[in-house]
Amino acid sequence: MTATLLDGKAIAGQIRNELATELHAWTSQHNIQPCLAAVLVGEDPASEIYIRSKRRACERTGLTSQLHRLPEDACQSELQSLIDTLNHDPAVHGILVQLPLPSHFQEPTILDAINPLKDVDAFHPENVGRISQGRPRYLPCTPHGIQQMLHRSGLKTSGKHAVIIGRSDIVGKPMAMMLMNRDSTTGAATANATVTVCHTRTADLPQQTRQADILIAAIGRSRFVTADMVKPGAVVIDVGMNRADEGLSGDVDFDAVKEVAGYITPVPGGVGPLTVAMLLYNTFLAAKIQQAMP
Numbered sequence: 001m002t003a004t005l006l007d008g009k010a011i012a013g014q015i016r017n018e019l020a021t022e023l024h025a026w027t028s029q030h031n032i033q034p035c036l037a038a039v040l041v042g043e044d045p046a047s048e049i050y051i052r053s054k055r056r057a058c059e060r061t062g063l064t065s066q067l068h069r070l071p072e073d074a075c076q077s078e079l080q081s082l083i084d085t086l087n088h089d090p091a092v093h094g095i096l097v098q099l100p101l102p103s104h105f106q107e108p109t110i111l112d113a114i115n116p117l118k119d120v121d122a123f124h125p126e127n128v129g130r131i132s133q134g135r136p137r138y139l140p141c142t143p144h145g146i147q148q149m150l151h152r153s154g155l156k157t158s159g160k161h162a163v164i165i166g167r168s169d170i171v172g173k174p175m176a177m178m179l180m181n182r183d184s185t186t187g188a189a190t191a192n193a194t195v196t197v198c199h200t201r202t203a204d205l206p207q208q209t210r211q212a213d214i215l216i217a218a219i220g221r222s223r224f225v226t227a228d229m230v231k232p233g234a235v236v237i238d239v240g241m242n243r244a245d246e247g248l249s250g251d252v253d254f255d256a257v258k259e260v261a262g263y264i265t266p267v268p269g270g271v272g273p274l275t276v277a278m279l280l281y282n283t284f285l286a287a288k289i290q291q292a293m294p
């Protein structure tokens with residue numbers, strides 16, 4: 001069998017078009033221009049690429065964006081002071097601090113400093129807590145993009161077994177909470193899964209992954225998921241973006257797994273474009289939430 005390709009680029013384009021239409025009507029009604037402030041510390045080449053693509057997507061969709069750069073050797077208090085300024089700037093609706101930060105920063109303290117109402121990454125403990133209680137404000141962009149992709153491809157998760165490889169705060173943990181919750185932004189059919197989270201200490205990982213109706217690989221190890229780890233007909237979502245001299249590769253051995261899976265995402269052109277689209281969604285949502293506040 002050859003799997004059906006889940007075209008993230010096309011689905012992201014669809015979401016951006018919907019957002020652009022809604023945004024145009026909203027901005028003319030309220031005379032407010034939703035704005036994302038991106039913060040980049042240092043000159044990590046991958047982070048530079050991500051920030052450029054996020055800002056370009058803002059521009060194409062009708063959102064404003066700002067880029068605030070700090071040098072590699074900036075200190076914790078300089079970054080906190082910049083976040084404080086952005087927290088209090090009424091023209092800024094969303095704040096994104098590109099990760100990873102240089103190693104001398106205390107990342108959790110920095111993320112805690114972002115006003116939860118402007119936290120368009122949904123990394124603040126208040127926003128994470130809300131997701132775990134099934135009453136989210138913002139959803140983290142990559143897991144939300146995956147849920148949107150499943151929904152828009154007609155794939156249900158309710159009653160299915162979802163296996164996630166990776167327990168990161170950015171993808172694995174929030175994805176698990178969102179799939180096990182009773183409802184989602186795309187309805188109950190793309191929630192209500194039975195969820196297993198696997199990680200580096202999981203015993204007999206292939207035995208776990210072979211149980212998956214939906215397999216989500218988010219571990220950052222190139223072509224880690226091989227064909228023998230996949231149940232025939234499963235939906236395989238590849239979150240990996242592994243950069244090496246040979247180019248970009250995912251966490252899934254695409255050529256072999258596509259012969260076993262029912263559906264599969266490519267890298268690039270799978271989850272990545274959806275992550276960016278959902279950041280635009282969150283920035284617009286942040287502007288709407290802030291506009292509606294007394």
Ligand code: GUN
Pocket residue numbers: 096097098099100121141142170
């Ligand atoms: N680095 C890798 N992924 C992300 C993300 O989703 N948000 C931020 N801020 N940094 C990242």
